[in-house]
Amino acid sequence: MLLRQKHKELIAKIVTVAIVAFSVMSANLSGALAAQPTLMKDVMSDLTTSATAITHVVTMTLPGGGITPGTTGTLVITWPGFSAMSGTPAITCGTGTATSLFSSGNVLTITSGGTACSGTLSIASFTGTNPAGAGSVVVTVVTGVGTGGISGSFAVTLVTSDQVAVTASIDPSITFNVGAQASGTACAGSFAGNGGTVALGTLTTGAVATSDTSVSNICTRLTTNAGSGAVVTVKSLNAALKSTAYPSDTIASSTATLVAGTSGYGICVGSSGAGSETGKDATTPLGATPTATAPFASTCTTAAHNVGGLTTGAQSIWSVSGAVQNGYFKLYMKAAISGTVPAHTDYADTLTFVATGTF
Amino acid sequence: MRSRHNNSLIAKIVTVVVIAVSVIGLNASSVFAATATAMKDTLDRNKVSVTAVNHAVSMTLPAGTFSGTLTLTYTNFTAFAGTPTGTCVGGSIGSGTASVNVATVTLTSCTAGALTITSFTGTNPASPGSNVVTLGGAAGLTGTFAVTTVTDDQISITASIDPSITFNVGSQASATACDGTFVGNGGTVALGTLTTGAIASSDVSSVAHICTRVTTNAGSGAAVTVKSLNAALQSVGTPGDKINSATAALAAGSSGYGVCAGSGGSDTGKDATTPAGVTPARVSPFNSSCDASNHNVGALTTSAQNIWTVSQATQNAFARIWVKAAISGTVPAHTDYSDTLTFVATGTF
Numbered sequence: 258m259l260l261r262q263k264h265k266e267l268i269a270k271i272v273t274v275a276i277v278a279f280s281v282m283s284a285n286l287s288g289a290l291a292a293q294p295t296l297m298k299d300v301m302s303d304l305t306t307s308a309t310a311i312t313h314v315v316t317m318t319l320p321g322g323g324i325t326p327g328t329t330g331t332l333v334i335t336w337p338g339f340s341a342m343s344g345t346p347a348i349t350c351g352t353g354t355a356t357s358l359f360s361s362g363n364v365l366t367i368t369s370g371g372t373a374c375s376g377t378l379s380i381a382s383f384t385g386t387n388p389a390g391a392g393s394v395v396v397t398v399v400t401g402v403g404t405g406g407i408s409g410s411f412a413v414t415l416v417t418s419d420q421v422a423v424t425a426s427i428d429p430s431i432t433f434n435v436g437a438q439a440s441g442t443a444c445a446g447s448f449a450g451n452g453g454t455v456a457l458g459t460l461t462t463g464a465v466a467t468s469d470t471s472v473s474n475i476c477t478r479l480t481t482n483a484g485s486g487a488v489v490t491v492k493s494l495n496a497a498l499k500s501t502a503y504p505s506d507t508i509a510s511s512t513a514t515l516v517a518g519t520s521g522y523g524i525c526v527g528s529s530g531a532g533s534e535t536g537k538d539a540t541t542p543l544g545a546t547p548t549a550t551a552p553f554a555s556t557c558t559t560a561a562h563n564v565g566g567l568t569t570g571a572q573s574i575w576s577v578s579g580a581v582q583n584g585y586f587k588l589y590m591k592a593a594i595s596g597t598v599p600a601h602t603d604y605a606d607t608l609t610f611v612a613t614g615t616f
Numbered sequence: 617m618r619s620r621h622n623n624s625l626i627a628k629i630v631t632v633v634v635i636a637v638s639v640i641g642l643n644a645s646s647v648f649a650a651t652a653t654a655m656k657d658t659l660d661r662n663k664v665s666v667t668a669v670n671h672a673v674s675m676t677l678p679a680g681t682f683s684g685t686l687t688l689t690y691t692n693f694t695a696f697a698g699t700p701t702g703t704c705v706g707g708s709i710g711s712g713t714a715s716v717n718v719a720t721v722t723l724t725s726c727t728a729g730a731l732t733i734t735s736f737t738g739t740n741p742a743s744p745g746s747n748v749v750t751l752g753g754a755a756g757l758t759g760t761f762a763v764t765t766v767t768d769d770q771i772s773i774t775a776s777i778d779p780s781i782t783f784n785v786g787s788q789a790s791a792t793a794c795d796g797t798f799v800g801n802g803g804t805v806a807l808g809t810l811t812t813g814a815i816a817s818s819d820v821s822s823v824a825h826i827c828t829r830v831t832t833n834a835g836s837g838a839a840v841t842v843k844s845l846n847a848a849l850q851s852v853g854t855p856g857d858k859i860n861s862a863t864a865a866l867a868a869g870s871s872g873y874g875v876c877a878g879s880g881g882s883d884t885g886k887d888a889t890t891p892a893g894v895t896p897a898r899v900s901p902f903n904s905s906c907d908a909s910n911h912n913v914g915a916l917t918t919s920a921q922n923i924w925t926v927s928q929a930t931q932n933a934f935a936r937i938w939v940k941a942a943i944s945g946t947v948p949a950h951t952d953y954s955d956t957l958t959f960v961a962t963g964t965f
Contacts, residue, residue: 429762430746433662437771451744452768457775466775475771483761485654492660498775506835508775509890520890571660592775595889596931599835600779600965608771615656616761 291406292320294378294398298411299336301387304419308387309341315380317398320407323375324355324367324400332367332378332400332407338388339363346383351376359383391417431481433489433612437473444476444527446538446583457498460508460594460604462518468589469559475524475588475608479547481580483614486545488576489586491524491553493567494607498522498592501603508598510606512552515562515593523564524608525557526550526575527587534587544581550574557589564591571611650678652731652751655761657688659740662769666740667695671719673733677704677757682726684754688733690763691748692741693717700736705729714738723755741765781832783840783961787824794827794878796887796932807849810859810943810953812869815911818938826875826937826957828923830896830930834963837894837927840935842875842902844916845956849873849941852952859941859953863901866911866942874913875957876906877924878936883907884924886933893930899923902937911940920960 294317302312315334324332332355336342340362348355354370357380365380388394393412400407436450455473457466468474481487497507508522515521526549527534537544548554550573555563565572575586655675673688682704690696696714703709706727712720714736721733741747744767751759786800805824807816818825832838848858859873866872877898878884883906884896897903899922904912914921924935 428746428748429760430748431762431764432744432746433764433766433769435766435769435771451766452770454772454774457773460775460777481762481764483656485656490658498773503835507891571658590773594777594833595891595893596780596831596833596887597889597891597893597929598777598833599929600777600833602776604775604777606773608773609661610769610771611659611662612764612766613656613658614762614764615654616759 291408293409310384324369325373334365336363340386342385347381349379350374429616431614434478435610444587448476448478455590465515465593467591478585481614483616485615486578487614490571491574492571492609498604500601506599510567512566520595522592525564528557537584538582545577545579547584649758652759662766668737679728682755686755687753688719689750690717693738695739698736702733704731779965781963784829785959788827790822794936798827798829805939815942817940829934832963833929834965836964838963839925841920841960842923843920843958849953851950857948861916863915871944873941876913879906883936887931889931894926894928896924896933896935
């Protein structure tokens with residue numbers, strides 16, 4: 258009986274202690290479990306370890322009443338391992354105001370103003386030096402203690418290198434086409450001919466025989482990425498139209514304005530201008546413009562017969578000063594005779610064109 | 617004693633340092649690769665598969681001094697041959713080698729500026745397109761450039777000239793210049809009334825002369841012939857009465873008749889052309905001294921005779937022809953002495 262009574266008293270004491278303990282714990286619950294900010298982040302300009310003068314832009318959403326003068330007092334953000342953070346970056350609160358101050362090179366203390374700083378907290382850009390070690394670094398966000406305290410953390414990462422070098426190379430390149438094409442056919446960047454014959458026909462003292470009056474023209478097209486441009490040269494086998502059977506009978510080439518009845522032979526670069534006789538592709542960067550070279554660069558159309566003299570040595574006929582895509586020029590062959598040029602059916606010459614890029 | 621040992625040690629250190637610096641200096645160009653600029657190779661042919669194509673390389677060397685080999689490796693080229701050599705600023709380039717698709721020269725102390733390499737040939741690639749050339753070698757020069765090859769790089773130019781000959785012959789008023797612009801055809805030379813006191817002659821007393829003009833591209837020239845209907849001035853009404861033609865220096869009072877090609881400087885000529893045409897050449901017996909006061913005529917016959925020729929092509933070649941006659945006192949009087957001269961121009965092509 259006595260023993261049962263003692264058990265009852267013991268149980269009663271235990272229950273009492275338990276009730277008292279629970280009550281005490283309940284009373285302090287709000288102080289022990291601080292509220293956590295959300296949407297915390299620090300946008301850094303460079304994640305490379307030990308990198309200096311790295312820009313930080315921190316934002317978060319404060320819980321509850323935010324940083325309240327009477328309760329939380331301050332908000333302390335610590336970047337372990339970081340250094341050289343200094344100054345007083347401006348603080349923007351969703352509601353209210355606050356100020357900040359760095360200490361120890363990696364601790365920022367934010368102090369609310371006269372009213373609570375709540376809502377979205379933004380810290381103006383500041384700089385610091387990254388830690389020497391790679392990996393995840395936990396940034397802590399805590400306030401003073403008491404009802405309404407704030408506590409949280411987020412992480413930033415550091416890497417040995419956060420940069421990827423991108424490289425590429427472009428081989429030097431040059432392509433070229435030269436060929437005869439039918440009279441009146443436009444010379445353009447799409448030209449793909451090679452070689453051929455320009456048959457001037459039967460020459461008479463009454464007219465100048467010329468390309469594009471029932472006589473083929475020559476189209477030249479060049480593409481190169483040579484930084485110093487390229488040149489197209491022409492070389493004549495005979496420097497004249499020469500009779501195959503009677504080699505001493507020639508129509509010599511010279512720089513002149515050909516006229517009917519006067520012996521002459523030569524070539525010129527079409528002068529009608531961009532689009533019809535010369536041009537290039539529209540590219541980025543812009544390609545260089547083909548430029549005719551003297552003595553082949555005078556007025557040259559079906560009616561203007563200013564030819565340059567062909568020689569047995571290579572001469573520049575047109576060039577570009579830089580890279581170009583599908584640069585082209587139409588070339589006119591022209592000949593005229595006097596009454597004393599012997600009659601033959603086998604006057605001929607061979608023109609050799611060469612394109613050379615300077616890289 | 618210790619001081620002497622220290623001095624020896626210092627001397628050794630200095631020696632080692634000097635040698636090291638020298639070695640580094642000598643090999644600087646090899647250690648530090650440098651890229652050439654303004655690189656190009658001017659081929660004399662771009663056509664695919666052409667053999668023995670000449671190469672002429674040029675480039676600009678960067679700052680530094682370059683010694684050792686310089687290789688040029690041509691993608692797709694073959695059959696390199698020759699002994700490449702060249703020039704450079706500040707140094708020299710020794711004769712090198714060219715084999716398969718690589719040309720190699722040896723630079724000695726070449727410095728910044730223009731460098732050229734020539735005297736080697738090769739066979740162009742079989743396919744058209746762009747072909748990369750790469751610089752290498754112990755001289756430490758690097759770089760790439762390109763040359764192009766095309767399916768065909770030549771244009772044949774052809775022309776023909778038809779054979780041609782044009783001719784004019786006609787009488788022309790006395791003292792009018794016979795020249796390359798003459799366009800007359802036919803006509804009459806009226807010698808007027810013949811007397812024993814004077815020689816009737818073209819360009820005297822308003823007697824017309826004959827102008828002839830030929831243009832031909834006949835390579836072997838042309839001939840102008842004259843043929844007389846009567847070989848004489850003959851009376852139409854009394855054909856037996858004639859003034860016979862004979863080669864002679866006509867004299868007043870002696871019967872004679874004939875023509876001659878003018879010997880004055882302005883009596884013959886031609887256009888100035890390229891190629892130069894040939895000058896008419898008077899043909900005997902019509903080529904003696906012949907003008908208004910010199911009356912050396914050739915005998916006209918009923919057959920064609922050359923009166924003037926050109927040996928090659930000529931443009932607007934011309935010759936003035938003088939008609940002359942004289943009579944003695946026994947030539948019967950008639951008003952109808954006449955003759956007809958036929959001129960023919962023939963080219964030889």
